[in-house]
Structures are given as C-alpha cells and as structure tokens.
Amino acid sequence: MAQDNAVEDGAAGKSAKSGRLMMVAAVLLALLIGGGGVAAFFMFTGSDTAPAGGDTAAPVVKAKALYTKIRTLEGRPMFVVTLASDDGKRHFLQTYIEAKSRDQEVVDVLTLHMPLIVARLNALFSTQKFEQLQTMDGKIQLRTEALELLQGILQEKAGRPGVEALLFTNFVMQ
Incomplete structure (x- = not known):
C-alpha cells in the first residue's frame, strides 16, 4: 500500500510539473504572437507611405530653450x-x-x-x-x-x- 501511494504521488508530481510547463509555454506563445502582431502593425503603417496630399512636411522642431x-x-x-x-x-x-x-x-x-x-x-x-x-x-x-x-x-x-x-x-x- 505504501508503494501504491508513492507511485501515485510521483505521478501527481510529474503531472503538476508538466502542467506548469504547459502554462509557461502557452504564455510565451501568446507574448510572441502579440509582439509579432504589434511589429507587423508598425511595419505596415510606417512612414513609408506618403500623405494623401502628396506633401511631405517636416515636423516642427522647437529650438532649445x-x-x-x-x-x-x-x-x-x-x-x-x-x-x-x-x-x-x-x-x-x-x-x-x-x-x-x-x-x-x-x-x-x-x-x-x-x-x-x-x-x-x-x-x-x-x-x-x-x-x-x-x-x-x-x-x-x-x-x-x-x-x-x-x-x-x-x-x-x-x-x-x-x-x-x-x-x-x-x-x-x-
């Protein structure tokens, strides 16, 4: 009986470790996908496209105070x-x-x-x-x-x- 409990505890420990590992992997995957989406957004909406009017006005930079x-x-x-x-x-x-x-x-x-x-x-x-x-x-x-x-x-x-x-x-x- 003691051996049966030890086997069950070992299986439960392995199950808990693999559950944590799966959760960490899921979080990392979600961050990777989210980061890729943000990077793609900035790449496709970058300053490569010209404004609708065709003007490329330089940004106004104030002189140093x-x-x-x-x-x-x-x-x-x-x-x-x-x-x-x-x-x-x-x-x-x-x-x-x-x-x-x-x-x-x-x-x-x-x-x-x-x-x-x-x-x-x-x-x-x-x-x-x-x-x-x-x-x-x-x-x-x-x-x-x-x-x-x-x-x-x-x-x-x-x-x-x-x-x-x-x-x-x-x-x-x-």
Missing part, C-alpha cells in the same frame, strides 16, 4: 524689495528670476540692457502689497506683469518680444 538669469551688473542674482503692507510692519520680498527664450540674439539683448531691466523690475516689485502676494493669484499676476514689462523692453530694443516666459526660481517673503 535658453534661460537668462536676470541680475545686476555686480552679479547679485536676486531682487530684494520692501513691500507695502496694511499691518504697519515692514515686509520684504526676495526673488530670483530667469527669462526663457529660444534665440541667442534675445539673450544678447537681455544682457546688454540688463541695468534697464533690473531697474524697471525693481520699481514693479516695490509697488506690490504684501497681502496680495500671499495668494497664488497675486503671484501669478505679478509674474504676468513682470513678463509684459520685460517683453515691452525687448519690443522697444530688439523689435520683438523674444521672451516666452518669466520664471521665479526663488520667491521668499518675510
């Missing part, structure tokens, strides 16, 4: 201004700013006219109210006003706005 730190001639990378406040206390704003453009000529104009840019941004920042800048809407509005100011200077000096974004890389109020 160039970031210019807005800083004083002494190299101070930050703006520090005193903010107006309703509570009678003295509050300060410290911010670092970078201008994003995609043209080296714009970067050169920014560098050339940096004193003018710094002076006008300082004037803009020092007119802000502390309570307004505590909200996200206030910060977004300030960034929009600063971008418009910067684009106005570039329009005047270079004949085009040139800067697509103004980024506050640091914004601390106290």
